[in-house]
Amino acid sequence: MSQSSSFSPKKSRSSGRSPKRGKREEPMNIPHTRPWFPESMRRDILADLDKVMASGQLMGGEFSKTLERQYAERTQTGFGVSLATATTGLQIALRYSGVAGGEVLVPAASFITDVSAVQMEGATPVLVDVDPQTLSFDLADLENKLTDRTKAIVWVHLIGYIAENYQDIQNFAAQHNLFLIEDASHAHGAAIDGKPAGSLGDVGVFSFYPTKIMTTGTGGMLVTDDSALSDYAKSLRLFGKDLQTGEIVHRGNDWFMDEFRACIGVHQARHLDEILSRRRAAVSRYHELLRDCNYLRFLSPSTHNQPAWYQFPVFADDGIDAEKVRRKMGERNIACKLIYRPIHKEVLFETLSQPGLSKAENALKQSLCLPLFADITEDEIETSAKALMEILSEEAGV
Secondary structure (H helix, E strand, O other): OOOOOOOOOOOOOOOOOOOOOOOOOOOOOEOOOOOOOOHHHHHHHHHHHHHHHHHOOOEOOHHHHHHHHHHHHHOOOOEEEEEOOHHHHHHHHHHHOOOOOOEEEEEOOOOOHHHHHHHHOOOEEEEEOEEOOOOEEOHHHHHHOOOOOEEEEEEEOHHHOOOOOHHHHHHHHHHOOOEEEEEOOOOOOOEEOOEEOOOOOOEEEEEOOOOOOOOOOOOEEEEEOOHHHHHHHHHHOEOOEOOOOOOEOOOOOEOOOEHHHHHHHHHHHHOHHHHHHHHHHHHHHHHHHHOOOOOEEOOOOOOOEEOOOOOEEEEEOOOOOHHHHHHHHHHOOEOOEOOOOOHHHOHHHHHHOOOOOHHHHHHHHOEEEEOOOOOOOHHHHHHHHHHHHHHHHHHHOO
């Protein structure tokens, strides 16, 4: 693991007072994630929310425009368009690329919205297996799933990790004239070879859902260098209105982000570098504590790859019952989750199941995502890592 910054938060969240004699100290309860709103940020947000209310402009105002500019600059793209959700961003990108009636390649290891957005835009999602070393497309299966009906690719940077072979995916899309949509919902601030997530395809989409690296409560952002796509997105988010005449020219929706959420987003974005630094330091500390564990596999980014670490997954050896490990961690009041269930294992999408998705199935089944958030403490990291090693040893019969 290339990120090796030292971890130096507070030792714990306690008041520092010793527990009263004869009274048991409450066990630590460690959540999987939580949003980061330090006191100074909360104070600044509240002051600006008051400005929004006083202005009377609750959409399309100063804060949504600022957030759009922040994301365009961070992703080194020409345009940012704030939206109600990331899913709406996917729908807009898919509709713009004309996928209706065709097929769209989607990784089997992802969240369901990548498939549901494709279906809502009248196309057929085709699931592709993943490389367990990158959590991105298995290139051989990507080639196998290509047909003369394929029109686009939804490329997911799962857990905020950009595949080391990203250029192969770009070249594949270019070679076959496929519209390349980056689902960068997990990848705020991720980069590879100095190229930010969101700038690697024809369009990038970010999520501001409550669990994400930065949040607006909920919301999304579309970034692109394509001015026509930017205008199209701005029209669709406002009922399909022509931006100049106000006439309805597209079938749109109320997909805009209001000024209240945009205000929160502006302040979160101003602190994004600090959020990323804290998360990366926590991941490095986890790695220091767990690297000698014989029952785990880690993702190993090269020095030119900077994951955002939306989640920190480690992968249990195949002989370990990972579901049992996750349950036992929960019994110790430590959240430990799998990344996602494979899309085709969800009841609604079982019809998408097909042979050849075993790598995605196994990687997700064996994933153990440990607690990770910007203000996680040294105690919380050490407690989580120690518990995991103890449980793995139990399961391995050591």
